[in-house]
Amino acid sequence: MIARCDLHIHSALSPCSDDDMSPGMIVGLAKLAGLDFIAVTDHQSCGNCAAAMAIAEAYDGPVVVPGMEVESSEEIHLLCLFPDLAVARDLEALVQAAILPLKNRPEIFGEQHLFNEDDEVTGSETRLLMQACHLSCDEIARQVLARGGVCIPAHLDREANSMLTSLGVVPPDFPTDWIELSKRTDPDTFFQSHPELLRYHFLVDSDAHHLAQIDEPGWPIDVQPWTEPAEARLHLLAALRPQFRQ
């Protein structure tokens, strides 16, 4: 079936996003928008994924895929999506062991709120999440794939933190069949400038930092039918997993 997806949404844990991006608000708006899948993808953390998954299941919301937007040593943003919370947490531990022990300064970067399953703020992440880790993009992709996840170069059309800006290319051996574009570009125009990337599947996500940005129609992805969320996550990841480039 064609599933409607928005697989790149920042919660209030990301310092650059609004404080009202709680897991409950995100899930609620995604349900109103009629989305089948969303992914909560904060910078270097999956700290609000458990709350979003629990709330979505309690209120019959969209299927929530645990994820992270990992920033590599090359300052490339990678959309990392996982089949379950345990492997997401495992990758998070690896990434967080590879960041500097800098404290967040909310007055500069913004708040990093953590929420529980009742959508209440339970605390703040004190380490600064707006920073690169010292793992390369190749190493991150290898680790994500080894955990059954997928690692997609994020917002390739943007200047800041895109693989195209940092490396000049998507390396042919980078293990992905999918690339992500932001809503700031028109895909036709983008691919005219980058015909070499036409061999990839692409998806456009909202990269929402504000509630109003959560994607209304959602990006269509062909996913095998499912009966429950855990199965749905496996089927979505199967659709995104690289077939030829691993």
Add this chain to the structure above:
Amino acid sequence: MFTLDQVQEALDAQILAGDHLDQRTVAGGYACDMLSWVMSHAQPTDVWMTILNSINVIAVAVLTDCACVLLTEGVELPPDVATRARDKGVIVLGTQASTYEASARLHAFLNRPQ
């Protein structure tokens, strides 16, 4: 030590945001386009030379409290980033010189015989 207004004049750099350059002192520079390296290496008396001009540059300048950001290669300061710089009291200068040339000029100025 020199004040930032002396450095700005010596480098013939344009002031893109900020004022009171005479109130900042300069003892060195840091040339880097990787924010994570700047975060962990730049000093408060450094001129940070970079081609990056995103909003995160201002955050990193505040975090490190570097004397100023010097945009090289004629890179422009987008209006929203300029506004953020002024809000946060970050001084941003600009030059047509490359980062290499700007570093060399800065080094020569700071180390000239008295």
